[in-house]
Amino acid sequence: MTLADPADRALLAALQDGLGPDARPYAALAARCGLNEDEVLQRLQRWRGCGLIRRFGLVVHHRALGYTANAMVVWDVPDERVDEVGRRLAAEPAVHLCYRRRRALPRWPFNLYCMVHGRDRATVRATVADIAARLGLEDVPHRLLFSLRRFKQTGARFIHDTP
Amino acid sequence: MNTLDAVDRALINTLQDGLPIEARPFAALAAELGLDEETLVERLQALAARGLVFRIGPLYNAERFGGALTLAALHAPEATYEAIAERVNRHPEVAHNYRREHHLNMWFVVAAETPHRLAEVLAEIETETGCRVFDFSREAEFHVDLRFPV
Incomplete structure (x- = not known):
């Protein structure tokens, strides 16, 4: 897939708004981008097959569903251990996302990030403490950055053409 | 719920x-x-x-089509926090924006068609807000699973 292909580009742009709740949602999507339903299905299957689409499904408003405590847990892991620790954190059911990111020294020493969601802060704190204890990470400096307010939530939109 | x-x-x-x-x-x-x-x-x-479901759609590996995505953060002073959030969110490339408890108190995800455009957006935000923008682009991914069982 390449954005140089007008059909791929049109499909990607149309899909930024997601599928409508419709018994034949791909036909409706096709109509929005000037393709037919079969072409859309074939392209999307190809995109998923090659890993361009990692998941195609329902995205929920987790706060509205009761997951109101949301902590970004950041860790300052020695470089030689960070990938191993990342893999072990990723295997924890409570961990939703886990990435290694660049430090911004001197103020921001953290290089491993994971998201832990829960119904209240005490539960999230206990979950993180339990993970740290079981994985032997008590001595690894880490912080829980709870979210206080969500200012914006849209899906990631990559194409911003003015119509 | x-x-x-x-x-x-x-x-x-x-x-x-x-x-x-x-x-x-x-x-x-x-x-x-x-x-x-x-x-x-x-x-x-x-x-x-009822606001429970956000959308049905794909989660991309954006790099595979040349796209770019990053997590960025800045420190916004309390007195101007709202105005800065409004400036940041005005960019259509900003996908979501959370206030978090830290000196770096504004965390937002930026998506763009190319890495070049992404860098431009971060620079624009820096100019518009007068705040230094930290680009915490990811270096490795260990896990992505955004499912919330109910």
Whole structure:
């Protein structure tokens, strides 16, 4: 897939708004981008097959569903251990996302990030403490950055053409 | 939240695992739940109207089509926090923006068609807000699973 292909580009742009709740949602999507339903299905299957689409499904408003405590847990892991620790954190059911990111020294020493969601802060704190204890990470400096307010939530939109 | 019945829960849980890419993607699930497709679609519409469901769509590996995505942060002074959030969010490339408890108190995800455009957006935000923008682009990914069982 390449954005140089007008059909791929049109499909990607149309899909930024997601599928409508419709018994034949791909036909409706096709109509929005000037393709037919079969072409859309074939392209999307190809995109998923090659890993361009990692998941195609329902995205929920987790706060509205009761997951109101949301902590970004950041860790300052020695470089030689960070990938191993990342893999072990990723295997924890409570961990939703886990990435290694660049430090911004001197103020921001953290290089491993994971998201832990829960119904209240005490539960999230206990979950993180339990993970740290079981994985032997008590001595690894880490912080829980709870979210206080969500200012914006849209899906990631990559194409911003003015119509 | 408390008013989700068993069918709503099954819909939310199953469809978070993924939607088939086929002409009638809800048919099999509807049959499994003993519903017709139309009823299932109405259920989804109702969940969306209640603000529980955000959208049905893909999660991309954006790099594979040349796109770019990053997590950025800045420190906004208390007195101007709201105005800075408004400036940041005005960019269509900003996908979401959370206030978090730290000196770096504004965390937002930026998506763009190319890495070049992404860098431009971060620079624009820096100029507009007068705040230094930290680009915490990811260096490795260990896990992505954004499913929330109900």
